[in-house]
Amino acid sequence: MVTLKELTKEELILPGNASCAGCVTNLSVKLALKALGSRTILVVPACCTSVIQGVFPHTSLKIPVLNIAFATTGAAASGVVAGLKAQGIDGITVVGWAGDGGTVDIGIQALSGAAERGTDFIYVCYDNEAYGNTGMQRSGSTPLGAWTTTTPQGKTEPKKNMPFIMAAHKIPYIATLSPSFPTDFIEKFQKAKRIRGPRYLHILIPCPPGWRTDPAMSVELGRLAIQTGSWALFEIENGVFSISTPSRPFLEKTRRKPVKDYLEKQGRFRHLTSQEMAQIQLNVDETWEYYNKVNQAKICP
Amino acid sequence: MARTFVETGSHVAGLAAQAARAQVVAAYPITPQTAIVEIIADLISSGKMKSQYICVESEHSAMAASIGASASGARTFTATSSHGLAYMHEMLHWASGARLPVVMAVVNRAMGPPWNILPDLGDSLSQRDTGWLQFYCSSHQEIFDTIIQAYRICEDAKVLLPVMICFEGFVLSHTSMPFTVPDQEALDSFLPSYRPGWKLDVENPMGHSTLASSDYYMELRYLMQEAMDNARELIPLVDREYADKFRLPCHGGLLDEYACNDAETIVVSMGTIGSEAKVAVQNLRETGHKVGSVRVRAFRPFPVDEVKRICSKVDAVAVIDRAISFGMEGQLFTEVQSALYDLEDRPLAMNFIAGIGGRDVTEKDIESMALQAAKCAKEGRIDQRVTWYGLRR
Secondary structure (H helix, E strand, C coil), X not given: CCCHHHCCCCCCECCXXXXXXXXXXXXXXXXXXXXXXXCXXXXXXXCHHHHHCCECCCCCECCCEEECCHHHHHHHHHHHHHHHHHCCXXXXXXXXXXXXXXXXXXXXXXXXXHHHCCCCCEEEEEECCCECXXXXXXXXXXXXXXXXXXXXXXXXXXXXXXXXXXXXXXXXXXXXECCCCHHHHHHHHHHXXXXXXXXXXXXXXXXXHHHCCCHHHHHHHHHHHHHCCXXXXXXXXXXXXXXXXXXXXXXXXXXXXXHHXXXXXXXXXXXXXXXXXXXXXXXXXXXXXXXXXXXXXXXXX | CCEEEEEEHHHHHHHHHHHCCCCEEEECCCCCCHHHHHHHHHHHXXXXXXXXXXXXXXXXXXXHHHHHHHHCCCCEEEEECHHHHHHCHHHHHHHHHCCCCCEEEEEECCCCCCCCCCCCCHHHHCCHHHCCEEEECCCHHHHHHHHHHHHHHHCCCCCCCCEEEEEECCCCCCCEEEEEECCHHHHHHXXXXXXXXXXXXXCCCCEECCECCHHHHHHHHHHHHHHHHHHHHHXXXXXXHHHHHHCCCCCCCCEEEECCCCCCEEEEECCHHHHHHHHHHHHHHHCCCCEEEEEECEEECCCHXXXXXXXXXXXXXXXXXXXXXXXXXXXXXXXXXXXXXXXXXXXXXXXXXXXXXXXXXXXHHXXXXXXXXXXXXXXXXXXXXXXXXXXCC
16 A cells, blocks of 8 residues: 555646635645656646646646547547657656546547547546536536536536446446545546556535635545545546445445535535435435445446 | 559548647548548557547547647647537637647537538638637648648648638538649658647646636737737748648648639639639630639638738628628638728629528539629629528528
């Protein structure tokens, strides 16, 4: 197991950048790049990370970054991979780094195409469960009941299950991550770096301005997401599902905290009635019954 | 050694991409461009072409992948048509704004609805303002030569803008004509490998296409306009150098001028209508009419000075558009009129909308248009500025 002390001291994202207070996307970029190293090329569509980089002529990232249009992360990364191969350049990790809207909505076609073609790259979806850059509009990744500026009464549909959609592509590696569990986070990036072919990593990103939370609580909220079972850390490696260490205790229902503990800390769920909270709790419990099944059977979801 | 082939226009485009040593091809099939996708797949799988081929899932992705490949430092080729080109629209802006020298064959086809797969220049003309150089070809030889020339032009540090090589569907894409492929070694010396000034490089990391405020945006756009002006100077030089080096006919640089010296009436057109116009001019000259032809080869950058120079001496200009800008007129007519406005003694100018959606435009049709313009010049007035030629009412 990796310890944080063993990690490189080199920072590939510089401080003083344009991220919001309490932004764990910033933390995720930092941890991811410590795991991946400087021989990494990032492909970034329209998303918070386009802003975090800074405004020309400044940039906060010390690796080459290709900024690209919203829908195209998977396709543009395919082009970079092919271009490097055509020039005989190897040993470079190409990473698509997109938000949830850029992944589960407008970018899903290009991602699906890149995965189906077996593109040798890592695709990262950092998921704050709404269009954060444009001021919090609903995305396909917004959870049931959440307020956004386009779901003022709360979203009436559940969150799209993108990791399982990627599992249907039969790609070699899929993992879910949380920067609140940095060793698990880094190990998954390190493992993804070693594997060839399409790899899909999905990070849950508590978002203070969007979730209406205290910027000091982002890491704690990430922990609560895991402890309540609202977000599960798992891997699907070569079609085999396994719950990751930080989430393993919560396979047992009695070990999970009530979902209410997580929802109540977020302004976006403030309007929920106790019945609606109970429904969300029920949905979480059902999801975990399913996780238990696939985890025991070691099968692909 | 130079070799002569008889093949379809699509085949020519594939062979040109191979001869240009394109390192990455990302493309998606669409009629009538599909044959290019297939020919390149054959060339690569048989080992004759050493390229990475990305069978993308859409044209939007084809252009995005081309941008990624070009930004990584590879010479990149793609091809599309009609709705595929329209679907790429956002990424066309991205490729030019990112200053990436992507070369793309565009097989001109009508836009739907109604579905129509026949030639019409409306698809590429509606991409006029995307910052791409646009060439319109009239023969198989010109398709081949222009693709090679395009890389020389767009990879020049003074240009660095993407290029569309447009040619009409079926009329060129699906018909066979003879053409010469110059010796590969000689081609390699004419077009050396691509050496990008900057690329995605872990040894020299940079942020590409990051946010830029109004403090910089305007200057960055001005540089694109300057690049177009530079291309306008470079295009005739590269065309001439190519023709001299390979002992092939010059295509006229920015425009192909035919029998214009003593002409009283000029027919201005693009693409294959320009070849047909030469036949019409020959016929009319035999009956004593002083008619010439200008086939605009580079629509962007537009040959403003050349059009002015040629048209300053004539009485009438008949501009044929195989396209229409709804609510105005043919796109080529707008550009020609704009160029003529500065002339103190302007010729009369008439626009003929003809051949759209694949309707045939024959030498007889062009003769009739030229004579109509000549008649108006003689009478000193135009009865109709824009005529939909052969329209049934």
